[in-house]
Amino acid sequence: MNARITLAALNAMPPEVFAATLGAIYEHSPWFAERAAEKRPFDDLEQLQAAMASEVCNAAVREQLDLLLAHPELAGKAAIRGELTAESTREQKGAGLDQCTPEEFDRLQALNRAYREKFGFPFIIAVKGHTRQSILAAMSSRLQHDRERELRECVEQVIQIGRFRIAELVGA
Numbered sequence: 372m373n374a375r376i377t378l379a380a381l382n383a384m385p386p387e388v389f390a391a392t393l394g395a396i397y398e399h400s401p402w403f404a405e406r407a408a409e410k411r412p413f414d415d416l417e418q419l420q421a422a423m424a425s426e427v428c429n430a431a432v433r434e435q436l437d438l439l440l441a442h443p444e445l446a447g448k449a450a451i452r453g454e455l456t457a458e459s460t461r462e463q464k465g466a467g468l469d470q471c472t473p474e475e476f477d478r479l480q481a482l483n484r485a486y487r488e489k490f491g492f493p494f495i496i497a498v499k500g501h502t503r504q505s506i507l508a509a510m511s512s513r514l515q516h517d518r519e520r521e522l523r524e525c526v527e528q529v530i531q532i533g534r535f536r537i538a539e540l541v542g543a
Contacts, residue, residue, distance in 0.1 A: 375542040378419065382412040393540075395458060396423060396533045399441040402434075403427055420537050424530045432522075439492040439525050444483040445506065458536060467503045475503055482510040489514065490521050497531035 381389055386408040394401030403426040413419040427438065445468055471479060486494040494510050501509075513521060 376540060377542055378413060378416065381419070381541065393423070393537070396536045396540075397427065397438060397441075397529060398443070398458075400438045403430070403438075416538065416541055419541065420534045423533055423537065427526060427530055427533070435522070435526055436492060438529060439495060439522075442493050442495050442529070444487070444493045445479060445496070445498070462498050462532070462535075468498070468506070471503060475507065478507060479503075479510075482507065482514070486510060486514060490518050492522075492525065495525040495528045495532075497528050497535060499535050 376392065381392065384392065386405070389408040389411070390401055390405040393404035393407070397403050403423060406426045407419070407422045410422040410425075413422065427435065430438070468479075483494060494513065496506060496509055498506060513524065516524065
């Protein structure tokens with residue numbers, strides 16, 4: 372998702388090319404872009420973002436869970452093994468998660484485990500604008516929620532991640 376593309380080009384693409392171009396907006400879940408392609412043409416960036424978000428919001432709970440489960444844990448095994456998508460790598464690095472002290476890393480791993488054990492899916496936060504400390508604080512705080520609230524929160528965070536990624540990818 373490095374090269375910027377125009378909205379006009381996206382609107383003119385065959386559906387399969389549109390879906391391939393935006394398929395990485397939501398982690399390993401290209402079907403949301405496939406569905407959003409049917410809503411073209413988009414008049415502006417906000418309309419595109421809203422269409423993509425709508426597909427996530429209106430998805431069945433099972434699809435939403437699959438979307439959440441496709442996300443890596445923050446500074447988790449995939450990051451350690453270098454298996455993150457380019458987008459996730461850039462975002463986590465931007466939040467300083469690649470610079471954790473040993474204590475922060477241990478705390479992050481413990482919170483990741485506790486969160487997944489409690490809710491059955493990974494902790495998700497749109498890390499743009501966050502620091503390691505604010506992420507750790509959010510993890511601790513959100514562990515107090517019930518599963519239904521966290522499912523909604525994670526879906527909202529995924530939508531926000533998508534908004535950021537679309538804004539980076541799509542130009543005027």
